Amino acid sequence: MKKFIVAGCLVVAALAGCATSPNPAPTSLQIQSFQTKEFETTKTIAFGSVLSVFQDLGYIVQSADKDTGFITAASPTTNKTGFWQAMGGVASSGQTKATAFVEEMRPGYVRVRLNFVNTRSNSSAYGQSRNEDTPILDPKAYQVAFEKIDDAVFVRKGAATTGQN
DSSP states (O other): OHHHHHHHHHHHHHHHHHOOOOOOOOOHHHHHHHHEEEESSOHHHHHHHHHHHHHHTTOEEEEEETTTTEEEEEOOOEEOOOHHHHHTTEEEEEEEEEEEEEEEEETTEEEEEEEEEEEEEEEETTSOEEEEEEEOOOHHHHHHHHHHHHHHHHHHHHHHHTTOO
């Protein structure tokens, strides 16, 4: 019996040593690489495409300035109160905030950088409040947004060449 216990402990210890550590946080260069994409188009077309995609995704555009190329937007606020929070008298809500920076790199080429952040606000019946902002660092989220922007650029370029823009 002691042999089985000792063998079991050795197996558990060996498996614990094989455990992988969580993925390290991406570097600022890695973040910039998946948050940025270059398009072969004008700043006017890219800027309008980003605005329209934000709206298509349900964001409310808060500010947009074509001269600076900066756009801010936010999703509608949703209730995020969990069962245990409600039992403790805490209300929670959140939304996703987005920014975009559109800049002309050289004639006919534009770079777009996106940034998405999840926000969460907690407040208690006693007047205490706490806010949390969590950057979205999943490259897939940015890839999906850029695919939609690419489609919008294609449509707008087509409309511009046929004189419908």
